[in-house]
Amino acid sequence: MAPLLIIDDLQIHYGAIEALKGISLYLDEGEIVAVLGANGAGKTTLINAISGLLPISSGNVTLEGNRLNGIPPYEIVQKGISQSPEGRKVFSTLTVDENLNLGAYTQRKKKQEVGDAKERVFSLFPILRERRRQLSGTLSGGEQQMLAIGRALMSSPRLLLLDEPSLGLAPILVNHIFGIIREINSQGTSILLVEQNAHKALSLAHKGYVLENGVISTSGSSSELKSNRKIQEAYLGGSALKRKGNQTT
Amino acid sequence: MQVVFEQIINGLTIGSFYALIALGYSMVYGVLKLINFAHGDFFTLGSYLGYTLLVFGSAFITTHFGLWGGMVAAMLMAAMCLAFIGVLVERAAYRPIYPAGRLPAVVSALGASIVLQNAIMVIWGPRYQAYPAKLIPNIHLNIWGINITVLQIVILVLSFVLMGILYYIIQKTVFGAAIRATALDKDTASLMGINFNKVIFFIFTLGPALGAMTGVMVGMYYRQISFTMGWNYGLKAFTATILGGIGNLPGAMFGGLILGVLEMLGAAYISAAWKDVFVFMILILVLIFRPNGLFGEKIAEKV
Ligand SMILES: Nc1ncnc2c1ncn2[C@@H]1O[C@H](COP(=O)(O)OP(=O)(O)OP(=O)(O)O)[C@@H](O)[C@H]1O
Ligand SMILES: [Mg+2]
Numbered sequence: 001m002a003p004l005l006i007i008d009d010l011q012i013h014y015g016a017i018e019a020l021k022g023i024s025l026y027l028d029e030g031e032i033v034a035v036l037g038a039n040g041a042g043k044t045t046l047i048n049a050i051s052g053l054l055p056i057s058s059g060n061v062t063l064e065g066n067r068l069n070g071i072p073p074y075e076i077v078q079k080g081i082s083q084s085p086e087g088r089k090v091f092s093t094l095t096v097d098e099n100l101n102l103g104a105y106t107q108r109k110k111k112q113e114v115g116d117a118k119e120r121v122f123s124l125f126p127i128l129r130e131r132r133r134q135l136s137g138t139l140s141g142g143e144q145q146m147l148a149i150g151r152a153l154m155s156s157p158r159l160l161l162l163d164e165p166s167l168g169l170a171p172i173l174v175n176h177i178f179g180i181i182r183e184i185n186s187q188g189t190s191i192l193l194v195e196q197n198a199h200k201a202l203s204l205a206h207k208g209y210v211l212e213n214g215v216i217s218t219s220g221s222s223s224e225l226k227s228n229r230k231i232q233e234a235y236l237g238g239s240a241l242k243r244k245g246n247q248t249t
Numbered sequence: 250m251q252v253v254f255e256q257i258i259n260g261l262t263i264g265s266f267y268a269l270i271a272l273g274y275s276m277v278y279g280v281l282k283l284i285n286f287a288h289g290d291f292f293t294l295g296s297y298l299g300y301t302l303l304v305f306g307s308a309f310i311t312t313h314f315g316l317w318g319g320m321v322a323a324m325l326m327a328a329m330c331l332a333f334i335g336v337l338v339e340r341a342a343y344r345p346i347y348p349a350g351r352l353p354a355v356v357s358a359l360g361a362s363i364v365l366q367n368a369i370m371v372i373w374g375p376r377y378q379a380y381p382a383k384l385i386p387n388i389h390l391n392i393w394g395i396n397i398t399v400l401q402i403v404i405l406v407l408s409f410v411l412m413g414i415l416y417y418i419i420q421k422t423v424f425g426a427a428i429r430a431t432a433l434d435k436d437t438a439s440l441m442g443i444n445f446n447k448v449i450f451f452i453f454t455l456g457p458a459l460g461a462m463t464g465v466m467v468g469m470y471y472r473q474i475s476f477t478m479g480w481n482y483g484l485k486a487f488t489a490t491i492l493g494g495i496g497n498l499p500g501a502m503f504g505g506l507i508l509g510v511l512e513m514l515g516a517a518y519i520s521a522a523w524k525d526v527f528v529f530m531i532l533i534l535v536l537i538f539r540p541n542g543l544f545g546e547k548i549a550e551k552v
Contacts, residue, residue, distance in 0.1 A: 051440055073436075083440050091426075093429070105427060105443055
């Protein structure tokens with residue numbers, strides 16, 4: 001079976017800066033694929049390029065054989081890809097309910113589907129049901145992360161892009177959220193998971209890619225990556241703590 | 250005591266003009282962070298178009314629709330024309346400039362304003378024009394000693410209905426939430442499937458249409474219109490926008506109403522000649538003490 005998502009020799013520039021220098025990866029239907037890398041490696045750039053937020057300099061993004069290059073973000077959602085962005089980006093002066101409704105904006109005419117999707121989100125994140133009338137800017141960081149993921153699920157995507165869902169959360173909350181990511185995947189949604197928390201990400205993902213300065217330096221199944229000495233030194237174990245302290249975003 | 254009530258009603262009437270114009274400023278600022286200086290001239294142009302329709306269509310309209318029909322027809326026609334012109338101005342004067350940043354866009358907005366104002370002067374002449382008196386309903390009422398015209402009541406009701414409709418669209422519908430989301434964060438809104446250009450289209454049809462309807466109501470109320478009146482009303486409406494917190498639509502509505510009432514009370518009890526000074530003093534005080542507006546709220550992003 002052909003992969004769901006294929007990234008082929010993708011190059012992305014910010015003006016003169018080359019942020020992705022020709023990377024290739026693929027994701028099979030039903031998989032969780034982790035993309036690991038330090039600050040500035042190009043992880044968010046990759047996710048935003050898939051979502052159509054950034055112009056593609058060269059290379060291809062294809063979903064089920066359909067080329068996505070040049071398609072604007074608001075149409076990418078209709079193709080079945082949605083994103084939970086880095087730093088949550090909930091619409092702070094809108095209520096939880098309104099945020100979720102916007103997640104299903106492309107389906108807004110289908111009341112039944114929107115209702116079902118919302119029920120699914122509430123069953124994954126019961127706290128959001130309690131908070132539904134609350135302004136999302138007044139939620140705790142963890143709740144905002146749940147809202148961002150829930151909002152991305154509202155369009156019932158085939159492929160969910162998660163950009164650092166563990167960012168700034170207490171370890172216990174990270175475990176909780178990762179458990180739910182696994183559940184979302186087991187319900188049939190494929191997931192591209194961008195993370196600095198390599199240990200956690202690899203415990204969840206089927207396979208992973210390591211991004212360094214805009215190129216993929218290593219890739220393999222999660223167990224291969226976990227036992228790779230270089231990866232252990234750079235992304236697992238002691239240095240993970242040091243990176244946390246350096247986080248700027 | 251009657252004077253107070255009369256002035257409050259007069260204040261609410263002109264306040265609702267400010268409020269309706271302020272909504273146009275606020276919507277555009279919310280989404281584009283651009284002060285659309287041409288908006289005051291949309292209002293003037295609407296007023297002149299309504300005037301022309303009434304002058305040339307007077308016999309036809311009054312026999313078929315009555316006086317109120319004439320007013321409604323003029324408002325609807327002006328609204329439709331300005332919806333079209335609003336989109337046109339956005340395409341011609343603003344859209345090509347966005348990539349250059351906010352300051353060039355503001356300059357372009359000033360330019361658009363000057364072009365529109367001069368076009369109005371060239372077409373209709375530099376002198377005041379008078380709405381035809383025989384087409385304006387003129388019924389005075391005396392309720393508990395308070396003098397009020399039926400026209401005033403109709404204007405107030407119409408304005409509140411229009412504000413109510415806009416409030417409903419913006420605050421209660423999914424499309425309204427999409428507009429508010431776009432104002433907060435354009436990129437993340439696009440990730441939801443919201444087409445930015447459709448949002449722009451909407452605010453540049455609705456804002457100018459509301460402005461145009463206000464222009465017709467002002468023509469009916471004061472009977473005299475001039476090609477420069479967009480500056481004055483625009484400035485007041487802009488003050489109202491800031492009073493309410495720029496980008497905050499319910500704030501803009503209340504800001505307009507409060508400003509109108511204060512202006513009229515100031516005119517009655519302090520000095521009519523100084524009423525504009527009074528208004529702008531309020532603006533300065535708000536800018537000093539409540540820069541986010543009277544209702545401006547800031548919710549810190551939790552990171
Ligand atoms: N808008 C921008 N303009 C210019 N350069 C940018 C822009 N956004 C990102 N970059 C640069 O592109 C590179 C990749 O950035 P990106 O945000 O994709 O990294 P990341 O892997 O997501 O990092 P982090 O873990 O800190 O989120 C960095 O060198 C960054 O400085
Ligand atoms: Mg990032």
